[in-house]
Amino acid sequence: MLSLFARLAVVGAQGVRPKIEKAKRNLLAGVIAGFCVLVAIVSVIVAAWIFLAEVVGAGWAGLIIAAAAVVIAAITLAIAALINHREERRRIRLQAATMAATSPLSMGVVGSLPSMLKVNPVVGVLAVGALSYLFARSRLDRS
Numbered sequence: 001m002l003s004l005f006a007r008l009a010v011v012g013a014q015g016v017r018p019k020i021e022k023a024k025r026n027l028l029a030g031v032i033a034g035f036c037v038l039v040a041i042v043s044v045i046v047a048a049w050i051f052l053a054e055v056v057g058a059g060w061a062g063l064i065i066a067a068a069a070v071v072i073a074a075i076t077l078a079i080a081a082l083i084n085h086r087e088e089r090r091r092i093r094l095q096a097a098t099m100a101a102t103s104p105l106s107m108g109v110v111g112s113l114p115s116m117l118k119v120n121p122v123v124g125v126l127a128v129g130a131l132s133y134l135f136a137r138s139r140l141d142r143s
């Protein structure tokens with residue numbers, strides 16, 4: 001019995017090993033690429049400082065580069081906050097729509113549709129149409 005589990009583990013691990021190797025390669029490539037991007041950014045900052053130092057002086061060049069970095073950081077944080085806010089609003093709307101779709105009232109109406117169709121087909125068709133309209137409208141409100 002133990003050999004069966006060992007064989008199953010080997011068969012299962014055969015599909016995992018290539019994924020682990022790919023993840024290792026991607027991690028190494030990401031670290032090297034990140035280091036190269038960091039070197040490039042530092043090089044651009046140093047080059048900008050040297051260029052600005054010749055034009056406006058060393059002190060002002062440092063202040064201009066620092067101010068540009070602060071502005072870029074503030075813009076980045078503002079965009080991230082805006083995206084987070086939109087995602088939170090979308091999540092709240094989705095949760096409200098889910099709660100409305102599973103509310104006892106709507107579940108009761110959906111549950112009574114077969115009997116409505118048997119008793120009075122016209123009322124049943126109208127109820128299906130009304131529910132379809134309400135669900136479609138709630139989907140349009142989300143997007």
